Amino acid sequence: MFTATSQLNVTLICGPTDMRKAIDGLSNIVAYDLEKEPCSEQLFVFCGRARNKIKILQWSNNGFWLHYKRLEKGHFQWPGIDDEHLSLQISHRQLNWLLDGLPLHSQEAHPHLTYRYHDE
Numbered sequence: 001m002f003t004a005t006s007q008l009n010v011t012l013i014c015g016p017t018d019m020r021k022a023i024d025g026l027s028n029i030v031a032y033d034l035e036k037e038p039c040s041e042q043l044f045v046f047c048g049r050a051r052n053k054i055k056i057l058q059w060s061n062n063g064f065w066l067h068y069k070r071l072e073k074g075h076f077q078w079p080g081i082d083d084e085h086l087s088l089q090i091s092h093r094q095l096n097w098l099l100d101g102l103p104l105h106s107q108e109a110h111p112h113l114t115y116r117y118h119d120e
Contacts, residue, residue, distance in 0.1 A: 008058070009042040010095045012088045014079070016049035023064045026057045034087050038064075045095065051075035054099070069099065077103040 013029065021029070026046060027038040038044070044057040052075050056067040076098055079088065094104045 007041075008092075010090050010092060011036070011042055011044050012079070012090050012095075012098075013044060013046045014085050014088055017046040017055070019046075019048040019053045019055065021046075021055075023057065023066050026055065026066070027064070030057065036087075043095070045090075045098075047076060047078045051078045074101065077101065079104050 011034070013034070017026070017029070026044065029046075030036050030038040030044050036044075038057065039059045041059065046055045046057070047053065052071040054069045054076060056065075058065040058067065078098070090098075090104060097104065
């Protein structure tokens with residue numbers, strides 16, 4: 001099971017991506033369309049037109065990881081499928097929501113709380 005850690009930034013690639021692309025094709029999208037460094041310490045997340053497949057490109061020390069998930073039934077709640085923005089920064093929590101089939105702005109999730117034990 002893939003889980004996103006809070007150590008890496010997550011960049012969601014808006015719009016549909018040709019899921020036949022492998023590491024080199026996805027790296028080219030990151031490098032030339034987004035003008036970002038594919039070999040950086042972050043996750044680049046791609047989704048197919050049917051929204052039932054996701055690929056995550058990740059650089060790790062000396063090579064790429066390509067994570068792939070295909071839904072047998074249903075589709076991902078992918079934002080920006082018709083958006084004109086090329087990419088979107090999301091949190092690790094939001095990525096895990098997407099992978100679990102929830103929208104990015106889920107009303108069902110517990111809100112983030114910050115407690116202070118001492119008032120200053």
